[in-house]
Amino acid sequence: MNTSLNDILVEVNNLKMYFPIKRGIFRRKVGEVKAVDDIDFTIRRNETLGLVGESGCGKTTTGRCISRFYNPTSGSIFFDGTDISRMPEKHLKPLRRSIGAIFQDPYSSLNPRQRAGSIVAEPLKFHHLADKTELHDRVAALFRLVGLDPVMSYRVPYELSGGQQQRIAIARALASQPSLVICDEPVSTLDISAQAQIINLLEELQESQELTYLFLSRDLATVQYISDRVAVMYLGRIMELTTSEELCKNPLHPYTQALISATPITDPVVDKTRQRIVLEGEIPSPVNPPTGCHFHPRCPIAIGECGEQRPPLRDVGEGHYVACIRV
Amino acid sequence: MAVALDVQDLRTYFRTKKGLVKAVDGVSFYIDEGEIIGIVGESGCGKSETMLSTVQLIQTPGEIVSGRVIFNGEDILQLKANSPAMRSIRGSKISFIFKEPMTSLNPTLSINRQMTEILELHLDMDKPTARERAIELLEMVGVPDAGSRIDDLPHQFSGGMRQRVTIAMALACNPPIIIADEPTTVADITTQAQLLELMKELVTRLNTAIIIVTQNLGVVARYARRIYVMYAGRIVESGPSEAVFNHPCHPYTLGLLRSVPRLGENKTLRKLAPIYGLPPDLIDMPPYCAFLPRCTHKTERCEKDPRPEMRPVGEGHYISCYVDLRDTP
Numbered sequence: 001m002n003t004s005l006n007d008i009l010v011e012v013n014n015l016k017m018y019f020p021i022k023r024g025i026f027r028r029k030v031g032e033v034k035a036v037d038d039i040d041f042t043i044r045r046n047e048t049l050g051l052v053g054e055s056g057c058g059k060t061t062t063g064r065c066i067s068r069f070y071n072p073t074s075g076s077i078f079f080d081g082t083d084i085s086r087m088p089e090k091h092l093k094p095l096r097r098s099i100g101a102i103f104q105d106p107y108s109s110l111n112p113r114q115r116a117g118s119i120v121a122e123p124l125k126f127h128h129l130a131d132k133t134e135l136h137d138r139v140a141a142l143f144r145l146v147g148l149d150p151v152m153s154y155r156v157p158y159e160l161s162g163g164q165q166q167r168i169a170i171a172r173a174l175a176s177q178p179s180l181v182i183c184d185e186p187v188s189t190l191d192i193s194a195q196a197q198i199i200n201l202l203e204e205l206q207e208s209q210e211l212t213y214l215f216l217s218r219d220l221a222t223v224q225y226i227s228d229r230v231a232v233m234y235l236g237r238i239m240e241l242t243t244s245e246e247l248c249k250n251p252l253h254p255y256t257q258a259l260i261s262a263t264p265i266t267d268p269v270v271d272k273t274r275q276r277i278v279l280e281g282e283i284p285s286p287v288n289p290p291t292g293c294h295f296h297p298r299c300p301i302a303i304g305e306c307g308e309q310r311p312p313l314r315d316v317g318e319g320h321y322v323a324c325i326r327v
Numbered sequence: 328m329a330v331a332l333d334v335q336d337l338r339t340y341f342r343t344k345k346g347l348v349k350a351v352d353g354v355s356f357y358i359d360e361g362e363i364i365g366i367v368g369e370s371g372c373g374k375s376e377t378m379l380s381t382v383q384l385i386q387t388p389g390e391i392v393s394g395r396v397i398f399n400g401e402d403i404l405q406l407k408a409n410s411p412a413m414r415s416i417r418g419s420k421i422s423f424i425f426k427e428p429m430t431s432l433n434p435t436l437s438i439n440r441q442m443t444e445i446l447e448l449h450l451d452m453d454k455p456t457a458r459e460r461a462i463e464l465l466e467m468v469g470v471p472d473a474g475s476r477i478d479d480l481p482h483q484f485s486g487g488m489r490q491r492v493t494i495a496m497a498l499a500c501n502p503p504i505i506i507a508d509e510p511t512t513v514a515d516i517t518t519q520a521q522l523l524e525l526m527k528e529l530v531t532r533l534n535t536a537i538i539i540v541t542q543n544l545g546v547v548a549r550y551a552r553r554i555y556v557m558y559a560g561r562i563v564e565s566g567p568s569e570a571v572f573n574h575p576c577h578p579y580t581l582g583l584l585r586s587v588p589r590l591g592e593n594k595t596l597r598k599l600a601p602i603y604g605l606p607p608d609l610i611d612m613p614p615y616c617a618f619l620p621r622c623t624h625k626t627e628r629c630e631k632d633p634r635p636e637m638r639p640v641g642e643g644h645y646i647s648c649y650v651d652l653r654d655t656p
Contacts, residue, residue: 054515161605191369192542196586196601203594218516221545225588225599248591262520264545265590268568271549278524279517282485 008078009180009212010043010066015075015085017061021287034286035061037236037294038075040313043180048206048213050227050244052220052259056283057233059216063182066214067099068092080179097127100173104185106165110157116168117143117153123175142171145208147201163194170201174209184216199226220263224248229319232256235294236286238313242320252322255295293324301326328359330397331503331536332381332421337394339373339380346610350376350389352560355637360503361534363527365547365568367583368557371606374540377557378506382417383408398504419449419500426509428489432481438465438492439477445499464495468525487518494525501533508540523550544587548572553643556580559607559617562637566644576653577646578624616648624650 017036020029036058043049051059065072068084077085084095103109110119121139124130130138140150146167157165166186173181183202187195203226205211217223223230224244231241232255240253251257254277261277279298284290290297296306305325313323339351350373358364368374379385381396383404396404398416406413425431433441442464443457452460458477465473468491481489490510497505507526511519527550530537539547547554547568554571556564556579564577575581582602589597604621607613616622619629628649637645640653 054517163605191606192544192583192586193369193602196599197603199588200599200601220516221588221590224590225592225594227593244593259516260590262516263590264543264549266544266548266572266584266587267589268548268572276524278520282487282518283515 007044008042009045009080010214011076011078012039012041012062012066013076013078015039015062015065015077016073017058017065017070018073031287034236034289036065036072037286037289039233039236039238041231041238041241043212043214045179045212046206046210047228048215048226050215050217050223050230051233052217052223052230053233054218054283056235056286058236058286059233060184062233063101063184063214063216066180067101067182068095093127097123097176098178098180100176100178100181102166102169102173102181102183102186105189106162106169107157109169110165112157114156115153116155116157116160117150119157119168120153120171120175123172127176129176138175142175145174145205146171161194162190163197166190166194166198167201170198170205174205174211177209178211180212180214182214182216185218186215187222188217188219195222202226220259221265232259235283235289237294237310238321238323239295240320240322240324241313242322246318246320250320252316252320252327253295253324254299254301254326258300328361331358331360331362333357333395333397334377334381335395335397337377337380337396338392339376339385340390340392342388342390343610348609349560349612350609351380352612354394354557354560354562356555356562356565358504358536358538360536361530362553363530363537363539363551364553364555365551366538366540366555366557367542367544367547369542369583369606371609372557373560373609374557375508378423378508378538378540381506382421382423383413384417415449418445420502421504421506422497422500422502424490424493424497424505424507424510426512428486428493429481431493432489434481437478437480438484442477442492442496442499445496449500461495461499464498465492467498467529468492468495469521470495487514487521490514490518490522491525494522494529498529498533498535502535504536504538506538506540509542510539511546512541512543519546526550544572544583556583559612560609561617561634561647563618563648564644564646565637566641570641570644574641574644574653576640576644576651577648578622578650578652579618581652582621582623624652626650 015036016038018032018034021031023030053059064070072085076083117139120142121135143150148167187198215226227244230244230247232239234255240256251260258277258279261275265271281298292307292309293311296302311323311325313321315321335355337351337354341348341350354377366374380391395402442461446452446457446460462473462477470491511522551568554568555562558579564580585600602621607617614633616629616634619625635647635649637647639645640651
């Protein structure tokens, strides 16, 4: 890959996030939830990196580590050249300005008693980005940016449709002019037509505002559509990472193949010709993950060695990374 | 193949303070024995209300205003909502699977208690026979170690397993029809595939007819033989799934299909084309086509004429639209 250091906005190395399980009156630590278990990836400037995986795979935790909502257990996170993984809270304010976030359910991410305009104004006030005279105009500009009429700023969230609520959440995320926006399942609770509107809006904004996205979702069809590169996660680890196109054309990891096969498509004629892989069993608990490759108990091509050693995420050519010894 | 359920011109209105909400406004559909059909539409289009109306589970201020629901040669809308005959149909003839298994199961009762209750009530089984049958059902839907897990409470099961339990409960009385309302929306993708394959297998094995109600076009494209697309309380397009998905004739159906990302098509290959605007308020619906304000294929006629009736456009393929998309490039 020909990427100079300056092209890279985020670099994650050996990131681990373990949550302690505490029991008893002394809150003794009795175990750990290995939500993110040693992962590496980079996000280039102006690209969309997709993280796809089922619930509990660690995609949200990864996003929250990068935005430092969590303090990672170990590993480093370089944001714009600075390691932020252990930066003390009091120094984080500039980081909070540079990283925006959009969440799954817009209604629960907006204060139901606050008017839309004041929700969007909040980051401007917090980061002292606009004085009182400018505030109104800046909010109106943000409303127009996300395709809303500024008169909507007097509405409260329940008076808006799901798509409009998500637009407010996007306007709020963009108010502080961040360089990275973490989109955590931004469309999965919306109606189909609103989903497409929001996806198109995110794309337009990426271009006009020079944004970099980390796009988290369990829907492979959406992730591969919006992302330039996609990382497939399973039980806290990255199984495969490559360009979106390559992932769909040439999936190498058996889990990716199962995920693609399980994602239904809207063409019944083509669908009949597709290979069906229905995985047995369920995702194991991250408290007690399987040894070796986390996927091996459900893997259709697993051999004895798979249960012994963790397969490294290795480059198989042209930036296609896969963590499987059988490939 | 015999028709299992035939719904004709069903209308369910809700009288609210703001006005009359025509949630279901003249819906007709049928399902054959052992068939899987899909009812597709966005939230608020009336798909769930239609299903609840077929077994009279509509509560005030809602009211089933008119229509016929023919089951076993009898119009079951004529039965009183709480009559023993209607309750027996709900319990053992037309059963439901809902979206969130945790809310459709009682969290304080064991699975055994909840399953045997159905069997004792509707099939007059005694307790030991009912328990045996319940274990058999759980095994059939793939709950491992069913004999001991039957005494567990719902929260002790994973989400996917819980949904298997509700499928087992829906199957308890071997009903000819199961209505699955968003059965896999909360499940993970690989679990969703497991559950849907299971339901498909049950259809072939037990000759059960399944109505899948969903927003997920892909799910019904894969599993349903016929599709009904709903918009604003009405069916706007219906037909065999190959016809509806590969040759959609109603602008709304086409709009939906162009709004969803397809596997293997990145943003650089094909741009999504969303349907702009919002679904209409179901109060004071205009006399013309409800989709008109959002339609990109409208003609002058659409504004002048009343809401279009269903008309055939192909073998078993119907649309309610004056325009036929196959005629437009």
